[in-house]
Amino acid sequence: MVQSRTQQLVKMHSASYLIYFLIVFVGLLGYLFRKAKKTYNYWTEHGVPSENNTHLLYGNLKESILLKKSDAEVYGEFYQKFKKRGLKHGGVYFYSRPTWILVDLDLIKTVLISDFQYFAAHNPMYLNTIFFNNLFHMQGEQWKDMRRKLAPTFTSGKMKMMFNILLEKTHGLADLVADMASTGEATEIKELVARFTTDVIGSCGFGIECDSLNDVNSTFFQHGQNIFKKLTPKAAPKFYKLILLSLGLMKRFNINLDETEAFFRKLVEDTVKYREENKIVRKDFLHLMIQIKNNGTITDILNDSDIFIKSRDESGLSMEEMVGECLFFMAGFETSSTTLSFVFLELSRNQSIQEKLRKEIHTVLEKYNGTVSYDSLQEMTYCECVINETLRKYPPLASLPRICTKDYTVPGSDVLIEKNTMVVIPLLALHNDPDYFLEPEKFIPERFSAKNGKIPFIYMPFGEGPRQCLGLRFGVMQVKAAIATLLNRYNFTLDKKTPYPPKFTPGSPVLSVEEGVWVRATKVK
Numbered sequence: 001m002v003q004s005r006t007q008q009l010v011k012m013h014s015a016s017y018l019i020y021f022l023i024v025f026v027g028l029l030g031y032l033f034r035k036a037k038k039t040y041n042y043w044t045e046h047g048v049p050s051e052n053n054t055h056l057l058y059g060n061l062k063e064s065i066l067l068k069k070s071d072a073e074v075y076g077e078f079y080q081k082f083k084k085r086g087l088k089h090g091g092v093y094f095y096s097r098p099t100w101i102l103v104d105l106d107l108i109k110t111v112l113i114s115d116f117q118y119f120a121a122h123n124p125m126y127l128n129t130i131f132f133n134n135l136f137h138m139q140g141e142q143w144k145d146m147r148r149k150l151a152p153t154f155t156s157g158k159m160k161m162m163f164n165i166l167l168e169k170t171h172g173l174a175d176l177v178a179d180m181a182s183t184g185e186a187t188e189i190k191e192l193v194a195r196f197t198t199d200v201i202g203s204c205g206f207g208i209e210c211d212s213l214n215d216v217n218s219t220f221f222q223h224g225q226n227i228f229k230k231l232t233p234k235a236a237p238k239f240y241k242l243i244l245l246s247l248g249l250m251k252r253f254n255i256n257l258d259e260t261e262a263f264f265r266k267l268v269e270d271t272v273k274y275r276e277e278n279k280i281v282r283k284d285f286l287h288l289m290i291q292i293k294n295n296g297t298i299t300d301i302l303n304d305s306d307i308f309i310k311s312r313d314e315s316g317l318s319m320e321e322m323v324g325e326c327l328f329f330m331a332g333f334e335t336s337s338t339t340l341s342f343v344f345l346e347l348s349r350n351q352s353i354q355e356k357l358r359k360e361i362h363t364v365l366e367k368y369n370g371t372v373s374y375d376s377l378q379e380m381t382y383c384e385c386v387i388n389e390t391l392r393k394y395p396p397l398a399s400l401p402r403i404c405t406k407d408y409t410v411p412g413s414d415v416l417i418e419k420n421t422m423v424v425i426p427l428l429a430l431h432n433d434p435d436y437f438l439e440p441e442k443f444i445p446e447r448f449s450a451k452n453g454k455i456p457f458i459y460m461p462f463g464e465g466p467r468q469c470l471g472l473r474f475g476v477m478q479v480k481a482a483i484a485t486l487l488n489r490y491n492f493t494l495d496k497k498t499p500y501p502p503k504f505t506p507g508s509p510v511l512s513v514e515e516g517v518w519v520r521a522t523k524v525k
């Protein structure tokens, strides 16, 4: 009797808990629904034409959030839809976050150049790690000051100064391709060139020999790869995360890079200390950064070891800033290896273009005793066309990001773009728009011959305006050096494992081929 009374009480409590739970659940759903309705009315309220198909949790980027397509492809689809509707711009929602997509070229130019002061920042990452403490992610006065300090490290004179360090690494790359040619096996070229660009950054940026080309398990290479692996999600976010994200209660990323961060921090600190204590001069980025640290700026000095004499009390570059910048160079090198992998994808498919390029390389190198040098690369104009055409079809940073940094009225209208709105310039779509590039799916390097030139504000693989890529010269130099070294001696063909057209990896911060680029190499006579 007592027991059944207890049972009755338990049942009553369970029923009332269930009712409470249902009330809370329905209340939460109602709140979510009302909030979503208000949120997703944002663009209509601001008079900006928007995309109709808005999902309660994902906004308009469902396919990219669920890792079915890359962000760049999804933004590209919106670009095409808005353009077909005759619109100059349009609004979408990334989760619940209003995102403004630009279509019209004059508007793009205005945002990037004339009204830059309203769009002076890149899309900020929320991670509180040193990986995001760099020029790309800085804003306001901090960005201006850092850009002014770092810009002199990327002049053509400084590129020439570092060229020999870079050239040495191309020899290691050529050795690996020699092995590839001797076995005749298909090899994934992105991994190979990533080892090359990692050795270049190790040597030019961090001032160490990390030997990724010989040892794929080298700690430096593995930590470097770790950054990009962690930034490329392998699975779509869990349901509860989606709710928190769509309510704006959670930041986008939550990754743990503590170990990798500690590794690179120690590396930079130890190297700087060693160089300062032993007055070691090495012609690389770190050397230039030590000069900024001690002298506040880069000046031409007679004696290289004078950079160790402090000419001011306040440090021109803190150790934390040095580590942050070195680490961002890593990202710069990822864009270069991506470019190289697409170069080899297209050259392997287009044998006549590869042959024409090889002819140019042989002709130029004949004048330079068969050696690749800084000056010989300047004469390889067709090589430059091949790189430009690759960057057209496959811009590594395939959507240019901006953030509206103060309320902005779109010229000729009363549309207000509010501070903190995300802005996207859909580069992949612009570069593949048939209105601007005839038969855009075809790989035609001649589009960039001297008489054709580049179309401003449509073709912008390095971005445009005051935030344009600072490492442009370095990126092109290392891509060109690798192409000239390898094509001089080897012919490349595409293995059937490589799908074409390539499928881009969803979630990847840089455009890349999901299945990899598999090629075979044979020695040329």
Ligand code: HEM
Pocket (backbone or CB within 6 Å): 122, 135, 136, 137, 147, 328, 329, 331, 332, 333, 335, 336, 339, 391, 395, 396, 397, 400, 401, 460, 461, 462, 463, 464, 465, 466, 467, 468, 469, 470, 471, 472, 474, 475, 476, 479
């Ligand atoms: C082919 C190779 C590369 C490509 C396609 C590329 C592309 C880009 C793009 C599109 C941007 C954004 C520009 C904008 O928002 O207008 C950028 C920014 C930047 N890149 Fe590169 N990049 C490459 C190589 C490099 C290298 C090798 C380095 C460094 C060694 C580098 C350093 C930077 C820096 C520091 C910024 C930030 C500039 C700022 O915000 O002021 N890049 N890059």
